Amino acid sequence: MGKEITIYDIASQLQLSPATVSRALNNHPAINEKTKVLINAKAEELGYRSNKFASNLRKQKTNTIGVIVPRLNSYIMSTVIAGMEKVANDEGFNLIISQSLESQRKEIANTKTMFNSRVDGLLVSVAFDTDSFEHFQPFLKKKIPLIFFDRIFENSDCPNIVIDNAKGGYEATKHLIEQGFKNIIHITGNLKRNVYSDRLKGYQQALSESGILFKSENVWVTALSLEAGKEVAHRIKALPIKPDALFVSSDLCAVSCIATLKDLDITVPNDIAVVGFNNDPVSQVISPKLTTIHYPAKEMGEMAVKSMINHLKGNFNLDATNTITLRSELIVRESSLFLTHS
């Protein structure tokens, strides 16, 4: 790497004082426009890099926000991150991004890296199997703001950004019941995580309101993956008494299940109705089109970074907030409609 260009180099080449150069680069009103243009052009020509880095070291700030998510390549998480990047970029912050790959062990390693990278704040959606809050304590001790989103710690004092998962689960199930379905299997993920346990609560509430007995054997915990969808279909095929509907906590898993059911001569919605979750684009392109709960992923990412930056700038005290809940909504399509068998 070449020698770092300083304001002194620019000053000496233009025969100006370093103070003038420094003021011009910081757009100080005392310097006239013509001089600013001249100095900025020379700075660019020489490859000068603003000394934000050194100045951040003095201010103990890095203008970076750390993000830890379970997986970068899921529809919801990549959309959340797209929303985060947009706001961060507009506000002059960088995002440092890492993934736990659904493992607490890797999540712990990620938090250490973020801590040592001196992020100004940290945004986290926790892994499937995270049990302990311990690895987040160093941030709290150092008063580095920490926000959880999507998959949160309910009993921490940290602010959370979520959708109303219980309401989502309730609306999905209620809709199926209103269509006349009674034997509804719920396909979900690790129930340690609020997103899945809350949706289950909503499912139970809808059943209970309609006088349908809740059976724990109707809750199937899976990885909610493409493969899990296939396995669910085969498991249903083998059941002596088949369910009349499925409420699946992920669209990708739901559509994979529908495709496999079709291969096994079980058609949706005629034989079994299906409701998914997320409003992943995949829900619109399969046949039958999938009824689902719209998840405002981009808005969640934007809200998380906006809240963090407002807190860092002192405009908004995060600690006073406990939970921000974003609106989700049921989108009815063909996969859940009761069709009279002709």
Add this chain to the structure above:
Amino acid sequence: MGKEITIYDIASQLQLSPATVSRALNNHPAINEKTKVLINAKAEELGYRSNKFASNLRKQKTNTIGVIVPRLNSYIMSTVIAGMEKVANDEGFNLIISQSLESQRKEIANTKTMFNSRVDGLLVSVAFDTDSFEHFQPFLKKKIPLIFFDRIFENSDCPNIVIDNAKGGYEATKHLIEQGFKNIIHITGNLKRNVYSDRLKGYQQALSESGILFKSENVWVTALSLEAGKEVAHRIKALPIKPDALFVSSDLCAVSCIATLKDLDITVPNDIAVVGFNNDPVSQVISPKLTTIHYPAKEMGEMAVKSMINHLKGNFNLDATNTITLRSELIVRESSLFLTHS
């Protein structure tokens, strides 16, 4: 933010010398294990952050790699980034990630941020409309390594990581011709970009080898989005003479087109055969399952970061390489098979 803990604080609390503390934290062999454990425990208790940040400033290194992609929330890009993060994390590097949103103007702003953030290297996949290389010059001038991946600049001297797009386009088209289809429309993206222009070359070569006349009106340039797929279907519905096959440069666009064709009473593959590109999970869950070209996105991300880190460590000279080409492959499924009309 609390006062920053230094090695002097740890040393004074343990009544050890700062030199011993420093050596222990750097895992120096001269310090015995018991002392190391003691010092590391105290460092953690006090919330000590390694001084990599200050030491990086002295070394003019940040241990960060910048990544600019067109969109974070596309299947290919989120998978590439998942691969990048995995390798970077294993090697102790951070990724700073930004998106151009397919605009050269935003891409230019992103490169400035990356430059001022002092990334050690930059990985870029360019926007739809990027014309100029100018905004990358400051990196070359400063000898900051720059690698393009997926969407590259063919005439720059920078290393490129790509798949053989011409081969992909050729195999997709050849397969359709072998199935007996002759009037094949190619749905593609902005032809400024190598990925699309190269696939078009492959399409043309396959036609030419089979003695089928290439017609430019059979190449439809679109945004390759979900919406574009719907528009293509309506445009086909309106054609007096319909094509017998489509080769679409994105699976998501292809499946959206197939779903809309179905709504318009045109069935795939009976009326029109379709081949996509990417092997997006969506290709496996629709009916008929989509024939496509597998794109090794995770491997591309891993390769990009591995090459960058090897170059930064001096293990491998990037400048000697011009292009790394990863293997792609045709995956035949139902959407492209010739069915005799019964």
